[in-house]
Amino acid sequence: MSRDRTRTRDRSSVEEVDATEFDVGLDDSDGRTDESASEPGGTERVGTRAKRVFSPRAFLAALLLSVGGLVAANAVVPLPGAGLVGVFAATFLFGLVAERRRYLETAVAGGVSFGASTLVGYAVVAALGGFGVPLAAVAGGVGCAVGALGHYFGRDLRDGLTREV
Template identity: 40%
Template structure:
């Protein structure tokens, strides 16, 4: 019986029975030898893998709108909650890791929200830099956590049981 199993495993052709998985389809590497030598396109593709400027603008807009809506409807915690919900949505919708875009957008939204929300207080007390730094740190933390939990839910919903 073991001879039959060995024979079947040797005669199995992945192209015929569809059992093979071609990872070249998912690979974003260049196919031509000339493209492999181009350092500019390789560096740009690596950078685009971690941070996409166009997507950053979309994420920034989503986090800004949801942060403002949250602060209008729920005092004190609505803005940070809006940033978290926006980043959660980005993690849920996007198939790739979008931590870089979300972290930078969350930091900007947090810093600008705290700065403009407390402009008089920051100017009078002289603690503008401290308040802005706290807002930026909170925005980065909430955005990264939101993307993480959104991706986690996406994997949980799409994974086979």
Template identity: 40%
Template sequence: MAERTEERTRDADAQSGSDLGVDVGVTESAETDVAVGESRGAESSVTDSTTKDSGSYFSLRALLFAFGAVVGGMVLGGLIPIIPATELLGTLLGGFVYGLLASERRYLETGLAGGISGGAMAFLSLVPQIAAGLNGTRLFAIAGGVSLVLALVGHYFGRDLRSGLTKDIE
């Protein structure tokens, strides 16, 4: 019965405009009873989804961090001698590390960084062959596409590991 009274009071406050300007999702305490927690949880999920969706889909800062991670992984992968195409495995590693460290999902930035840096890596490493007549555009597209996919896969698995590490054990 007390739950119903609290709900009526909350509805009356909402209609009268006596809102204190406090977001329910931010100040929700763990000490509330189950029924009140469920009703507040539904309200906070609506508020949280609107605040999360109001953010930008693209961030230049995140793109620069993604480039740093992917290029750093490519450099580390390129240090392995004898084995061919280790730069591509470094792209996977860079995307993984960026996904593990990033607080938000940044697939667009990671894919863009992986595609551009992978294509540039292939193009720059084969400049003498391109000068001899190899088609550089096709090479850039193939290497960029493969690197884009590897960076996105790495980012996905990094996000998955981060989610598993930060989830509460019940």
């Protein structure tokens, strides 16, 4: 296999990608595999890629921001569903300051925070009426959508502010 490097262009930067990163380790004619002892193993590469897709640290930051925004919005406007404005504002700010795209983290954080808030807010009705799980699922889905949308608009504003004219 060749060991050449391929250059790829991203909007914001130029980075080098090793062409062998995408090899699956097929056997050569002499029975050896492509991977050498100095290259990371398959599980290490999967772990690295998984951290690029879902970062626990970014999720924790997004969750704390979402909960803080939800509590602040509910304190200012004591109406049902007002916490969605706080989740949107928090994920908007997270998208504005985050260097990488973190849609999955913000969507899950928004869904968890708003779903849990709805379940706690309507705990008696949910327990006596028997529809607590569907209520939390719908609220979590709405929170996911609002979280991802807020992050999208924050990233869009960041891109517009940092792009050269």
